Amino acid sequence: MSVPQGRRSSLFTRLLRHGFTDPSAAERLLAGEAMDAVRTDPVMLDALGQAADPDLALLGLVRLVEAQPEDTARRELLDTLIAAKPLRDRLLGVLGSSEALADHLARHPGDWQALVTYEPQDLHPGVEEFERGLAEARDPVALRVAYRRCLLSIAARDVCGTTQVDQTAAELADLATATLRAALAMACQAAPEDDRLCRLAVVAMGKCGGHELNYVSDVDVIFVGEPREGADEGKAVQAATRLASHLMRICSETTVEGSIWPVDANLRPEGRNGPLVRTLSSHLAYYQRWAKTWEFQALLKARPVAGDAELGAEYVETLAPLVWGAAERENFVPDVQKMRRRVVDNIPAAELDRELKLGPGGLRDVEFAVQLLQLVHGRSDRSLRSGTTLDALRALAAGGYVGRVDATQLDDAYRFLRTLEHRIQLYKLRRTHLLPEDDADLRRIGRSLGLRREPITELNRAWRRHNSVVRRLHEKLFYQPLLDAVAQLAPTEARLSAEAARERLVALGYADPASALRHLEALASGVSRKAAIQRTLLPVLLGWFADSADPDAGLLGFRKVSDALGQTPWYLRLLRDEGTVAENLARVLSAGRLAPDLLMRAPEAVNLLGTEALDPREHGALEQEVLAAVSRAANGEQAVAAARAVRRRELFRTTAADIVASYRTEESPAELDPGALMDRTGGAVSDITAATLAGTLRAVVREGWGDTLPTRFAVIGMGRFGGHELGYGSDADVLFVHEPREGVDDHEAAQAANQVVAEMRRLLQLPSSDPPLLIDADLRPEGRSGPLVRTLASYAAYYRRWSLVWEAQALLRAEPVAGDPELAAGFVELIDPLRYPVEGLGDDAVREIRRLKARMESERMPRGSDPTLHTKLGRGGLSDVEWTVQLLQLQHAWEEPGLRTTRTREALAAAHAAGLLATEEAQILDEAWVLAARVRNAVMLVRGRAGDTFPSDSRELAAVGRYFGYGPGHVGDLLEDYRRITRRARAVVEERFYGA
Template sequence: MSQLARSSGLTHLARLGFSDLSRADEALAELEEATGVDRSVWLADTARAADPDEAVACLRDVARRDAGPVRRALSDDARRPAVWALFGASQGYGTFFLRHPAELDEVQAPGPLPTAEEITAQMREAIGFSDGFAADGTESAWVALRVRYRRIVARVAVHDLLSPDPVESVRAVSAVLADAAGAALDASLAVARTRISSRGTGAALFAREDVAATRLAIIGMGKTGARELNYVSDVDVIFVGGAEDDDRERLGESRVVDIATRLAVQTMRGISEVEIEPPLWEVDANLRPEGKQGALVRTLESHVSYYERWAKTWEFQALLKARPIAGDAELGRAYVDAVGPKVWTSAARENFVDSVQRMRERVTEHIPPGDVAYQLKLGPGGIRDIEFTVQLLQLVHGRDDELIRQRSTLDALDALEAGGYIGRSDATVFAHDYRLLRLLEHRLQLARLSRTHLMPRDDEARRVLARATRLADSGEAVWQLWESVKREVREIHVRLFYRPLLSAVAALPDEERTLSTAQAHDRLAAIGFRDPAGALRTIGTLTSGISRKASIQRHLMPVMIRWFADGVDPDYGLLAFRRISERLGDTPWFLATLRDSAGAAERLTRVLSGSRYIGELMEWIPESVAWLDDDAALVPRTGVALQQEARAIQTRHATIDDAMRAVRALRRRELLRTAMAAVLGVLTIEQLAASLTTITEVTIQATLRAVRREVVPPEDDDLDFAIIAMGRLGGAELGFGSDADVMYVYRPESVDPERASALSLKIVHELRRVSEDHRLPLDLDADLRPEGRNGPLVRSLEAYAAYYRRWSVSWEAQALLRARGIAGSVKLIRAFMDLADEVRYPEHADPQGIREIKRIKARVETERLPQGADRARHLKLGPGTLSDVEWFVQVLQLQHAHAYPGLRTTSTLAALSAAVDAGLVPASAGERLAEAWHLATRLRSANTLLSGQTSDVLPTDRRQLDGIGRILDYPPRSASALEEDYFRATRRARRVFERLFFG
């Protein structure tokens, strides 16, 4: 051959996928010569081979031993693709055909997979099966058994390798491999019967009659029982021995068990012992009672007794897959019927879910560190993550739902998805990824007919794997695919396997799972529902019907009912949940979030049963349920983000009414977010006040922009207008239900003064009109303006200056201590604040004015208290509460802020801290005042959150007190502890106040 022709030929081989071109060319030449078949006849079919170099080398080796079978295979157009596919994917089969060249004639064109009956018939034919015995009990029978088994598996492998969709074929291929394993064990048992009986080789151990009378059932466990076996995998089994009553009485139970044990040992040897023909796979009986320490064979009664008294959680999980696969079918069915129901009661065991979760973690911990990244089966994101997740879902929910009691992982996934226990998208991803991972596992094991679960470490081996699976076109691509699947599987596994709902469902006592109507009524009343009949109607509305939504609600409801019952107002919580469910309709994410989340369902019951404020808002903003799945979604949004949204609203809406509807929706949404975060303990009291203040400021700013655009014509645009925050809004100390105290100021600039006054008043009236929100009131209260309710609603800056110079009284200077500009003209705000500083931070405080403030404080305590209110329980005006602390601090500011700049702040606590630092207040006194102010502030907000109504009075109702306590992170039934803490804090603060304020 010329150099050019040889070069061209090698290039062609490279295109066909060969790597070692010179060696391949030599092997092809030898193969041509040995078979007499020109390479041009069959070379194109080498594209079917995952590893063409290995395929040619193996075919050449077989041809060296016996060229006939190779010639016949390569000459047959129909069979040739199967031969190349099998030799190219499996060096193990190459060595098998080297041992048994004649078996190559049995490799046929791909056809349908063999049935279980066909496989059994072939295996029995190989050993000369008759009446439970084999024709021969020698080692040659085992060789015949193993060769026939490998012939059957070769047929399966050809079907698999040439399948149009190998990923989709995984389920069917795995099932047939399990059937083949069962048939092999059944044939090996027949050989074992012959081997230990009078017709065996050597001295007979037992009489043939006694062996025939002994029943032995082989129970497939794990992948074998589930009909999802690999090409080479340990076959997990349990042996059950027995005999008919007459035979048991004749032989005695110990002799029956002895014979059955001998049969089991020989059956295992026939499959796994090293002989002339290599073992098929390991027969693993370690899932039997007591594991390796337990008896290899037990009677059915002994098995049942063990599972009733001693079995551990993992043993019931293993029984999930149990299926008779060989031996006495009737005894096998009796075993499964006897122990099967126990599987579905195991989830009721204490800490069942935790033990399963820990078991999975131990599996991962025992992987050698260097193998973790390559572990296809046991590693994070591997096959076991899917299997453990599916099994845990089955065991927890299968107590009540027989439809999900499936052995196969894929069948179980289908059933769990159909029943609503797992989301459609998660089920689809899991099913696809499980098939894909199993396909990779199949190809890795087929390569050398050896048990392995490790991805290849070198790129050449990965390239062969990519070709064998047809999942990718290179070694790097198949590795990236595996990494992607790992991440996907792990994310779903962690989310589902560790979701609290599983532990909660598993922990439900049986009496709460299936109750009659009367029992349910009594149970609801017992656990805290005040209207059990109404609760029953609500539950019926949620769970009736055959829709997927109703199905998921039926799974959720038993657990959520208990969580609602743990709350303050379970009746309201359940009713609000029903309304939210109805508002969301068939929105797919809602119930999926509750079912799959790490805690959304429990959080939802907590906020709904603990806060009417939240419940009423969530009915209008039901999409807020999604926030419960992520703490980050509950964190209040920044002022910058809210400002950007508010400005965008005004660019999208042409009219003021449309714009304000959107602004009101923004405010409600963010107040709900803050309320949920507060009840769930995501926010501190300082963060809560800051969030509420920010939301209110952004709302007022957006409202002013919308009103000004509507009211002020372009020719009057020079009019300066601003809004000054007062009171708790000015101090950035808002709580839920706080009013928004404000003052309005304008400066005409070039606008006619009378027109400026009219326009400003119109702005104020329009602000008050469009800011009204009947669902969540925003009261712009201007009563702290000069002259109070009797004074003009809006003044010019000059009018304020004139008033404060001539007429201002002490309480008006006091009110200015918390003045802070929040909306409108920045220049005007700066000018107003300069004016306010002159009034509120005088160089020398007026002694008469200070005395007047103290006199007014004394009057306020007696005259402004609501009629009939208990003064000691009033959170604002009561002794040692908000007004005591705030008035004391404000007097200090009036007296000393000029000398101590730290006191020039609108924040009560910041000013108190500055007074302590300046030596104006003892540290211990400052701590007691701050403690009382903090507690009263939190109680006001908690009271509003609980009832949905604003109130400054600490309730006397123990249930309400307990609810307020829950919001403040007190344990259940802490009404008395809450009262004691409140009265102790306010008593201490009052003593400090009386000594320092009036003393």
Template sequence: MPGHALNADEARLAVVAASNALADFLRAHPESEPALTEDEDAGFARVRAAGPFQLNTAWKENLLRIAAADLTGAADLRATSDALSRLADAVLARGLDLAREEHPGPARLAVIAMGKTGAEELNYVSDVDVVFVAEGDLALATRQAARMIQIVGPATWPVDAGLRPEGRSGALVRTVESYTAYLKDWARTWEFQALLKARPAAGDLELGLEWLAAVQPFIWGAADRPGVVADIRDMRRKVADSVPAAERKYEIKLGPGGLRDIEFAVQLLQLVHGRGDPALRVRSTLEALDVLVAGGYLARRDGEDLADTYVFLRTVEHRLQLQRLLRTHRVPDGGEPLHHLARTLGYTTDEGFLAAWRAHATTARRLHEKLLYKPLLDAVTLVPTHELRMSESQAAGRLAVLGFDDPASALTHIKKLTAGVSRTATVQRALLPVVLHELADSPEPDRGLLAYRQVSDKLGSTPWYLRLLRDGGPAAVRLARLLGTSRYFTSLLLHVPQSLRYLSDNADLTPRPREELATGMRQAAARHQDATAAIGAVRAIRRRELIRIAAADLLGLLDDQAVGLALSDLTDAVLEAALEIASRGLADAPPMAVIGMGRLGGRETGYGSDADVVFVHSGETDAERRTAAKTVESVRTLLAAPTADPPLQIDLDLRPEGKGGAIAPSFAAYRRYYADRARLWERQALLRARPVAGDPGLAAAWTEFADGVRYRPGGLTEAERVEFRRVKARVDSERLPRGADPNGHTKLGRGGLVDIEWTAQLLQLEHGDAPGIRTTRTVPALEAAAAAGHLNAADLLSLREAWLFVSRVRNDMTLARGVPRDDLPRSGPELAALAQTLGYGDDTERFLNDYLRLTRRAHEAAQRIVYGA
């Protein structure tokens, strides 16, 4: 504002209208009226020349000048706050000069401005926060500092030295060495936060700069301390709780949606990211918002909204304080005080002001919650400060230490991601430290970084992508973890990277119900007349849902039972949509039902599972039988056709007569087969069969028929028990692949899934009338058998624990490799990666021991139940 010309009449009217206190001063001191329009240098000159009794008048004359420029629009908020802060510097300097005249001596003493004074954000009425640093005669320096406080406080603003080490109980004056020793050993998080705004303001400025240089490493190393983010969040809660509940809705500073909400969020971002980016080391809130946006740490829109809200709230604070030159942050609850405030802010009605205030408070609170509590901050603090400031050679070495097998390639990816001055590169520079650290903890960091670059290359120019990673809750951390853990997830995501939106919110990772999926697929297919295009739309939905399920599974949001249910529901919906598409326009099409068998029928589908099904129709003529067969072939072809979306292989081998039978038997033929020729194992296979798609009436009739076959009164005959054991022995001896380890095959090995499933199925065949045992699912069948007294508690525990654990292992092997696998890796990186994915860290031996122990117990239980051993 220096040299800015003001109209004297407008300035006087504006001051009188806005401030009763300054109007009273003008009436009592008419000689001060020229101060309304004088320049800054003249005003400060009177402060620097004032004696102890003239200091108050010189101060108020400067307040007149600053208020006049503010109220007439000649100065914006930044200029007003800056002028007030420079006035505080002049006042502090004069107060110290006067104190030294009373207590002369050679001590070096620097006055360090803190808080709003340090940030050059001072209000009209505020404490002036300071700390003192001295060299030489500390007793003399202490007397000078104490006397300065006594001179300045009553005449101008109160001077508060409470932010010094140990607070009001600590020494008023300290040396640089004493201050840094305190910061090293005793300082708490809020004290480092307070130092963000520190600057030398008066006295020995050279000493002040020495002090500032000495404390900088402590400020920007604070985020390396454990729990720093939680400490700042906790401090904000305490500040908010310090305001009485009845007063919070009127508070523009400490209450929800107040100034502190903005300041705490901004300061936390500075502390966390400023370790590696010196551009963030600024003191004022508005300047910090500017550099946070420029550096990509804050979305432009969020930065603009916060800046607008901050300016609004600070302006309201200024108008409140000007009225009587009293320190207040409380908006009046009505009457003339509220009318006065609204008018000085340019609002014609009280409601207009209150509506604007509510809107800004809502913005401040929303963005405070978004920024202060975003998981990316916690993740960034896990990255040591020194890793944010490395040369290329140091970075390569550090990447090797972190576990990247090819640091040179990793550096190439990093350079490509961060090259240039675009906003995309800027935001990537902010994100990559977190991404790299998360990848370093994953089984395949190199592959994960490559995938991250591929996703970024595809979406980097998409406005929402980097905004999601920076601001979308846990999205960035989750994406890195998933890309470094699962080839299956990565391959799915690279074709539809837009699906990573799911990662920001747990609600988006909840598997969709079967009916919702079926409806969506039906609607998507209806938009296409061509069958290939229609099934393409269905398969695209399936891919997105597989991404959702795999992500939720890997992030621990689903247990293995829930994964099986979700994958089965998805397959059911796909089969229903495919059957409708394949039946379009076919003459002589009979009612058809699709019967899920095996893991699909048991709602225990894994990531690598085929769809074991049987198609049944109610047609009677040759034309209907041909149409049914054509429909089945069409379904099988459409779902298996090579496209960018993963295929769903249809397995029809469990139909009557197996591979030699009709691919679409009629219901009548199906019934005849089971009445005349079906073997025991085929009755057993029906225990896991359920209708999954097609005609509801036919499905109900089939279920009634199947129940009569699989759940026969009286259980098995002795001959059937012998047959069951004979077939089970053949499965154990003949179906295990050549060279496979019988102790490490998740499906056919000892204590593997087949062992446990056959045990459950034997109990169902023997006790089909037991309550709850008529289920197609393995664990519920075992639990029902135990509840009915047909399985002891110890065996139930052994079988259930093994089934859940082995299912988890089998799914994780598919997720990790991207292709189905049944045999455990015996050693090396694959075993280490599997153990890590399962939560064992580097302890592969403990994982193998757990696997062998659980499967051994399950095998022993299965042997006792099946063979009576």
């Protein structure tokens, strides 16, 4: 039957007005005779227009009408729809939201009658009602049909707003429970002999266990089996395994009616590698001995759902003490937080902003935060032990563990995100947690949520708003109540008790919770603007402190800095408005002693913690600043104090940059690999030292001789100083050289030069709380027995007559660092033939270097030290790599210009480029050298004093591990990695240095 043109125009307009996006297609669908009643009834068009997708709803209705077996059935369907508004709303609501359920109705056209009932007892069916709905299914295919029929009624109540999202999720979990029971019954019926041998309990986990299931989700389970009376345990477990496997196949396998959902048993002990079914005692033994923190977190939602109810209840009861004692495990909170970060890190970058479940600000953030709080406080407060997220959140709010306003906002956000997830999955009944990108999908979802004016814009706005709320509260939730507990805020609201606050601090890793509470009270109490800002900052800062190896030190350091700068207008404003600065400060304060000690001496250096400000200063600019500061001082001691102040600030800048990069904070220079980071740090510390020496030299000369010293004077850096590889705890190895000015007596010049050296050393050794700067001139000719300073001619005479091969080796790293540049250049010209000998070294010289190295290894290693962990003299450590590289330089630098460098890594790269080292050998040596050098720096950062071995104190060792990115409980992996890397390096040294 065709529609006249005039009426068609009117219908087109009405369809457009009712929200159809393709009125022409809708007209064609309505043109059939079977749709006369729909086309001519304004009630039906209005109802279609209320659907999430009117076009989809109409198409589904046409398919359903056409699928009816006879005209009588079609008329009954349409007449009932027109007469019964509840049915009309339910059916068209489903058809406009779910293409998959429309397909089901087209295949099973009589199932629409499942939506007819609209009685109070039908609003919230439980497991028993669903069991009745599945009871007639005798095989897997029939079970799938019956399951979809039940799902149809759940979806109808959902899209019509008859049920809230938590009720819908609970109904889905109850339907899953009924389905598992039906599938187990089928499995037992197929193998009655197995059923007679064993008791089998099915324990739901995850969202099914928590009564908060999605439309499409794996159903996580754990199977527990026991022998029936008189049965053999081994045979009983085998029988239970066969029943469990059959149950999984019934639910998971695809038939002509599709599948129901996968049954996932991977949360069981040992995961996929473990047996599918264990006895209760086997489960208990595993959880007592081997289980990880996340496994106890997963057991929060364990709930018996099918099979032997008594055995299932016994399983949950038996494991409950272990679950609620999990927070006492070492590294509990860091383990949970690390697992959450790992989940986020595995999300593809292109999906991160659309991921409802796993992304930042998504459902998992709410669930992790709630579960973390449950495990910490549920030990003593049984009211918190719900497996359902929203119920647990309400209990946390009632107990004062979460602020009521925060709990309300989080509840709203969680409900929105779960509803959004439901609507997305309902369309195709496919498992997805991604917000679609297609406008048609977004429009349908927005309208299904009641957003009708501009559904796409309103949906995106609501998604961003709720996502932002979750992100903010996820950071705040675990820490804010601590502040409320000590700051005596909001007296009408429940707050954490002192004991609960201490429990939470202990769980976070604070070793001295009483002191931590005192610090929080001092920082956050009161009504001042300062206290208000601190209460805003501290929740996030506490989280960053807890992410370190020493949260107590971080909080104490923050209190000290705040006490020093709290009245300074820019300080708290900087932390509040510049999130990077606040995070960097937290990382620096909790990473060890050195950087905080430097900061306490100059708290205003906090303003350096912006990312760009952490870049090292150019050597020239740094030296000019030091010289300018020295020139303003009244005397030598004040001048060196001014130079030290610059050094202190720049050392803080360097240590902070090192820590921030190592922690890989959001704004850290993640592009720096460990070698580049070591080069940057070594170069910066060397430049700072050189500038300090230049300033000290200027101060000494100015105070003793005015503008002109009777002799030209230069300082030559040696060792790691000359190689631009100084660590935080390194001495400054130097040589001093002078040359009398024209007309000056040699004796007078030598006397002046020696006075300069003596005064420089005195001034630099004045008592100070700064890290010491020790000048070591023992590499000079004749060592400690020789004069501290020589002329060029004296050096030339000595090297020509007395020089040994080790001195030529030491000169490989000689580089001018301060003083007269022309004199320094003359010294370099003098020593080049010695350190880069033409035709290289003879065999005797090579043997001598090897003998000296072997002697050093046997005599200088501190007694009791582990040679596999000594960074300087140990196996594959700094000395091994450096002597190997230096031997190659002495042998080949005369013909390979690239080897003429004072820097170890540059020389190593040049040796590789020249074919003197294979690629793998060069990489092995480089990795070992960088690692050993960074370990020495890490030890200094953590302990505040130099050391060549890993700390023996467990907390200090953990802090070193954290510097290298090894999380809580994994510092042993750092030691093993260090041993492995240096063992490989030693093998290269044995071959390339010793010729083994």
